[in-house]
Amino acid sequence: MTVETDRQAWEQLRELAAANDRAGLDSAIEAMEPDEAVRAILRLDPDDQQALLTTLSPPEAADLIEDAPDEQAADLIEQLAPADAAAIVTEMQSDEKADLIADLGSAEADAILDELSPDVATEVRAMADYDDETAGGLMITEYLAVGESDTVGDTLDRLVVNAEDTDDHFSRYVYILSPLGRLVGVVAASDLAAAPRFQLVVNVMVPPLFKAPTTGLDGLREFFEAHPIAAVPVVDQRGRLLGVTRRTAVLDAIAERTEREMLRMRGIVGGDEVRSLPTATRSRRRLSWLSINIVLNIIAASIIALYIDTLDQVIALAVFLPIISDMSGASGNQAVAVSMRELSLGLVKPYEIARVWLKEISVGLINGLALGVLIGAVATLWDGSPWLGLIVGVTLALNTLIAVSVGGTVPLVLKRFGVDPAVASGPILTTVTDICGFFLALSFASLLLTRLT
Amino acid sequence: MTVETDRQAWEQLRELAAANDRAGLDSAIEAMEPDEAVRAILRLDPDDQQALLTTLSPPEAADLIEDAPDEQAADLIEQLAPADAAAIVTEMQSDEKADLIADLGSAEADAILDELSPDVATEVRAMADYDDETAGGLMITEYLAVGESDTVGDTLDRLVVNAEDTDDHFSRYVYILSPLGRLVGVVAASDLAAAPRFQLVVNVMVPPLFKAPTTGLDGLREFFEAHPIAAVPVVDQRGRLLGVTRRTAVLDAIAERTEREMLRMRGIVGGDEVRSLPTATRSRRRLSWLSINIVLNIIAASIIALYIDTLDQVIALAVFLPIISDMSGASGNQAVAVSMRELSLGLVKPYEIARVWLKEISVGLINGLALGVLIGAVATLWDGSPWLGLIVGVTLALNTLIAVSVGGTVPLVLKRFGVDPAVASGPILTTVTDICGFFLALSFASLLLTRLT
Numbered sequence: 077m078t079v080e081t082d083r084q085a086w087e088q089l090r091e092l093a094a095a096n097d098r099a100g101l102d103s104a105i106e107a108m109e110p111d112e113a114v115r116a117i118l119r120l121d122p123d124d125q126q127a128l129l130t131t132l133s134p135p136e137a138a139d140l141i142e143d144a145p146d147e148q149a150a151d152l153i154e155q156l157a158p159a160d161a162a163a164i165v166t167e168m169q170s171d172e173k174a175d176l177i178a179d180l181g182s183a184e185a186d187a188i189l190d191e192l193s194p195d196v197a198t199e200v201r202a203m204a205d206y207d208d209e210t211a212g213g214l215m216i217t218e219y220l221a222v223g224e225s226d227t228v229g230d231t232l233d234r235l236v237v238n239a240e241d242t243d244d245h246f247s248r249y250v251y252i253l254s255p256l257g258r259l260v261g262v263v264a265a266s267d268l269a270a271a272p273r274f275q276l277v278v279n280v281m282v283p284p285l286f287k288a289p290t291t292g293l294d295g296l297r298e299f300f301e302a303h304p305i306a307a308v309p310v311v312d313q314r315g316r317l318l319g320v321t322r323r324t325a326v327l328d329a330i331a332e333r334t335e336r337e338m339l340r341m342r343g344i345v346g347g348d349e350v351r352s353l354p355t356a357t358r359s360r361r362r363l364s365w366l367s368i369n370i371v372l373n374i375i376a377a378s379i380i381a382l383y384i385d386t387l388d389q390v391i392a393l394a395v396f397l398p399i400i401s402d403m404s405g406a407s408g409n410q411a412v413a414v415s416m417r418e419l420s421l422g423l424v425k426p427y428e429i430a431r432v433w434l435k436e437i438s439v440g441l442i443n444g445l446a447l448g449v450l451i452g453a454v455a456t457l458w459d460g461s462p463w464l465g466l467i468v469g470v471t472l473a474l475n476t477l478i479a480v481s482v483g484g485t486v487p488l489v490l491k492r493f494g495v496d497p498a499v500a501s502g503p504i505l506t507t508v509t510d511i512c513g514f515f516l517a518l519s520f521a522s523l524l525l526t527r528l529t
Numbered sequence: 530m531t532v533e534t535d536r537q538a539w540e541q542l543r544e545l546a547a548a549n550d551r552a553g554l555d556s557a558i559e560a561m562e563p564d565e566a567v568r569a570i571l572r573l574d575p576d577d578q579q580a581l582l583t584t585l586s587p588p589e590a591a592d593l594i595e596d597a598p599d600e601q602a603a604d605l606i607e608q609l610a611p612a613d614a615a616a617i618v619t620e621m622q623s624d625e626k627a628d629l630i631a632d633l634g635s636a637e638a639d640a641i642l643d644e645l646s647p648d649v650a651t652e653v654r655a656m657a658d659y660d661d662e663t664a665g666g667l668m669i670t671e672y673l674a675v676g677e678s679d680t681v682g683d684t685l686d687r688l689v690v691n692a693e694d695t696d697d698h699f700s701r702y703v704y705i706l707s708p709l710g711r712l713v714g715v716v717a718a719s720d721l722a723a724a725p726r727f728q729l730v731v732n733v734m735v736p737p738l739f740k741a742p743t744t745g746l747d748g749l750r751e752f753f754e755a756h757p758i759a760a761v762p763v764v765d766q767r768g769r770l771l772g773v774t775r776r777t778a779v780l781d782a783i784a785e786r787t788e789r790e791m792l793r794m795r796g797i798v799g800g801d802e803v804r805s806l807p808t809a810t811r812s813r814r815r816l817s818w819l820s821i822n823i824v825l826n827i828i829a830a831s832i833i834a835l836y837i838d839t840l841d842q843v844i845a846l847a848v849f850l851p852i853i854s855d856m857s858g859a860s861g862n863q864a865v866a867v868s869m870r871e872l873s874l875g876l877v878k879p880y881e882i883a884r885v886w887l888k889e890i891s892v893g894l895i896n897g898l899a900l901g902v903l904i905g906a907v908a909t910l911w912d913g914s915p916w917l918g919l920i921v922g923v924t925l926a927l928n929t930l931i932a933v934s935v936g937g938t939v940p941l942v943l944k945r946f947g948v949d950p951a952v953a954s955g956p957i958l959t960t961v962t963d964i965c966g967f968f969l970a971l972s973f974a975s976l977l978l979t980r981l982t
Binding site (some may be wrong): 092109110111115118119142145203206215232235236248265266268269270296298301302306323324327328330331334335337338339341342343344348349350351353355356358359361365366367369370373374375376378379380384387388391392394395396397399401402403405408409410413414416418420422423424425431432435436438439442443446447450451454458506509510514 | 544562568596718721738748754755759776781784787801802803804808809811820822823827833850852860862874875877883891895900903942967
């Protein structure tokens, strides 16, 4: 793909929307890869985006909105008149519908819900109440449920009739409900196919595995690792079927969580930034984290200010303070990354602080020694003074040990206290290692001042 | 879960293995969540791990190996005698089998392959040749294929017979092959169930969508976004069916890639570290990246050395150099994170450097100004000299602009040249921003030396 084809795609969509050519626009969007279409619409001006979404047929527009990142999807829908928005929202899959409504401002959400049919609106409101990263937030309500008195033949017929306008999932499992809506059994489509048509479904069904709507992502991940099924029914406290959470939805949500974590670890907090967001929004979000970081930096650097007289007498040390700061941060960040991964894979539990610390100090001792000898040699060669080399080398060795200890354990401690380790680990780590590194280097220099000058 | 239950789990497994109690061990492992079992075995000594894997029945051992992170799975298998290893490997799913063999040393892999049945060994060798992150590397070979002359009834019967000892996927699609093994059609189990049993499958099948074995993860992701199917057949250049790649395998592989990227961005390169690896291995891997980083740091700090006389006269600046270095790195890293995410979502293409740069400088101007004014005020208040405040503030403002420009565009440039942006972006960014930051601050100070002293 070249610059030209991409630009053409996006201008072609604008022209078709301006010409009010629904059929042309529908087929142009269908011909594009989903992420190409999303990229194109995100590049358009708000007016053109609005024209495009209202010109497209609602099912096509719904597909496009479903493919866009969550936050951009909400922005796109908010621009539309409530009736236009409702026409598109109606065509979306139940879980995407609920996510979108939850992401909208409450006034916009209410305006759109008023335009939906009352029972759809009630269902969407109920689903939007569940946290995104739970079984309830991920479930879909497009499932086939039959009664205890239905036969295999009836069920197969309904399966075939439903297959066209429902999600691909449905052809797979059928849920059997009691007259009060309680889930009593489940049967796979292929098992139905193998049974005699006159048989009652209750005679071929198996007892259901199920989950509560509040089950979190990690619980769902463990469940699907242990059970090779494609979807799990979600039931309320009375055992009534609320919806179905698919394995693919869980895997998608985990991938999104990891990616969001990656952004947060690097200081993009409060919504996933993409560059089509307004500059003011992007700037504000990044600044909110940077301004905390600069305050922490000023606190750490004030250690240098306390020892400014020492530094004035051993000015060569000023060359090495930024190296000590950066290298300790780098070693500590490696330990943070490993802890974050082990936490997310469930290979370590938040209370295992002592074990992680022991594993980190052994690596910290070796790496601290290696890096300390290296930087000590450089300092000695550059300044001609083995004392400067000794101070710089010992400081980096000790501070590497401190950095991996802090970096390895802080994510576990934060997780234990319910704080997001992705956001807070980095700033805490670098503040502690800067303070310790500057303090060690400058107080060693104070002690050895007669040797150094 | 408390510390005690965890420790008991792990000691219980060791005792059962020591007592050679296969049935007891099998049921103990079955009762555990998969990641709990993996955590327990990774904590054991190599001897105990070996006893456990040989005491377990091969299907249970295979499940356990499949659940372990790839690299640890290879370590566990390598400890076993080839015959014991082969008994376990035989029970693994085809794609996991091939991944494992590819991760082993070649001598160990050959020893195990010699113990497998010749046709399984041939198949595994062929699959292990495909890159992990391609359709070929992710495909499984446990699929049901029938001939063009088979009927719906025969096919359904085979589906039911196969259902027990095959992967959950199989009940879903059946592939129809020509006598030469070419893929001619596909049919869903539920469509088969709805068709008359005497009908030929060729009359209910649809033309297949398919992928080449070399299709990468991004291509597969786009494919599954566009097509709501659970699995895609993989065919060779002559159209012969090689295997089936499932949507869930692709989602899993993408989540793993993101997590590995997260580790690499933080300097864990060359294999995914978990803390049960030997200390020497963990230390060596982390050091390989740290030693490059320290050399880059020394290069950047040599700018300070060049201006050491200036710094000696304006010693207050030494307090602010580490702040400028850290804050520029932080701003640049935010831009790196957004570029990495936009690249992985396909929202930006590697050639769109100019667009990304324009989007970054607008944010960089605002944030640079805000941070520059803040740090300038702090420097003025602390030192009592507005000139120091001016130098520090202007440097941080300009350097923020440089940092977001470099941070936003470097991942695209690296990607374009085929270098892994996750590993290289961070070190390149911080080296450039350190050099620029130190140079700007110290050369401004040289120019204004008369005002400052």
